[in-house]
Amino acid sequence: MEAKIGQFFDSIGGFFKGDDEIPWCDRDIIIDCERGVADAANDGSDELKSDSIMRLSWALVHSRQQEDVQRGIAMLEASLTNANTPLQQREKLYLLAVGYYRSGEFSKSLQLLQRCLEIAPDWRQALTLKKNVESRITKDGVIGIGITATAVGLVAGGIAAALARKK
Secondary structure, eight states, X not given: OHHHHHHHHHHHHHHHHTOOOOOOBOHHHHHHHHHHHHHHHHHOOHHHHHHHHHHHHHHHHTBSSHHHHHHHHHHXXXXXXXXXXXXXXXXXXHHXXXXXXXXXXXXXXXXXXXXXXXXXXXXXXXXXXXXXXXXXXXXXXXXXHHHHHHHHHHHHHHHHHHHHHHO
8 A cells, every 4th residue: 555655656746847768968978979070070971970960969959958958959950951861850850859848848849759750650769758748748737727726716815805804
């Protein structure tokens, strides 16, 4: 019984913390990826440059720092037109969706995931992220309704108290 109660409180805590299964990236990895991009720019092929930029974009959108996430989004948006194959386009759309998810722009993330799933309808990563995004949109709506209801209750209570004092 205690285990069930513990699971219940853990799920409530996860609900409000916004737990997700997307990995985080440390600053050290981002620095290594930036070095890789610089090295590839100096003496690498176009394919090596492209791969290095994709690794850096991945690291940036998985960062805990919002400025890194925004930088990753900008890099991916700029390179999206250079996606030569459906696989490249799918990868870039997915990483953009991760970036927007981490930025709290859930509707933009959902739009990108839907485009990604048009290319690969059964891609598990995209389906999992889509489920997380939809859950966050629902949760934010529930929290918003709760805040609105509380505000309406406070205003109504204030009006009722003011009317009671007048009598």
